[in-house]
Amino acid sequence: MQMKQESFQALQQYTAQVESLYNSLRSFKHDYSNILLTLYEYIDTRDMDGLASYFTRNILPLTKQLDPQNAHITRLSNLNIVELKSMVTAKIIYAQEMGIDVSVEINQPLNRVNMDIIDLVRILGIFLDNAIEAALETDIPKMSFVIIQEDKETVFFMTNSFIDHHLQISELSRAGTSSKGSRRGIGLYNVAQIISHYDNLFLDTHTQGDTFMQVLHIYA
Structure with a gap:
């Protein structure tokens, strides 16, 4: 009974982390098209220096929204x-x-x-x-x-x-x-x-x- 209870609690934690990662991905997907549109003016005017600066300052930090620790937990889905x-x-x-x-x-x-x-x-x-x-x-x-x-x-x-x-x-x-x-x-x-x-x-x-x-x- 103790083993079953511990297994249930561990699987609850696993499910919660997978759900958290899914919500992060869904949120990022929702904003994805709008994020791409912010790049258009730089590309249209061939402003590569401005594009590089904007990407580093505004786009790159967005990757931190996707928790890499949770991403590793999802790989346990094959177990x-x-x-x-x-x-x-x-x-x-x-x-x-x-x-x-x-x-x-x-x-x-x-x-x-x-x-x-x-x-x-x-x-x-x-x-x-x-x-x-x-x-x-x-x-x-x-x-x-x-x-x-x-x-x-x-x-x-x-x-x-x-x-x-x-x-x-x-x-x-x-x-x-x-x-x-x-x-x-x-x-x-x-x-x-x-x-x-x-x-x-x-x-x-x-x-x-x-x-x-x-x-x-x-x-x-």
Whole structure:
């Protein structure tokens, strides 16, 4: 019942953000023809300097009316697994509210995965929680959530900005290993335990500069 309630609340948030973006687009579309007419006199008189100045001063700021954060949320529309969509939506909205620059990409509709959905929700929930916490330690917090579907596999690709605390990647899945102090570090240990029960999962964890990456492969 608690999971259903949390899923319902997350989907309500998702719907509200999609509706907000739709209203922004509708408002912009309503003004679009009038905006174009304001350019006519500059073009008709070949006043390119005036056109450039007018565009920079008056037209370019209008793009800020379309909230890029909401635009990323709409890309979750391709995630058609309700339990997973609810959890990811809640995490993404929370990350945005905390000031993290979030990017979302899902290349095509995802209707099923070749593993227990609760196990997948647990794994990705841990990854997203860790990504949010690590990103918030950095000066310019960023994270991304990407799903790529291919013929024989589904790939979940998550990245975040992080501060390198010089922990060995190979040690992160051990219980108690954490950069966050004592009595922490159980999350990635739980991930390792879940993955150990599957023979069609492969997790690639690595870093590149100031970016931490978790890439989960699920084979068909």
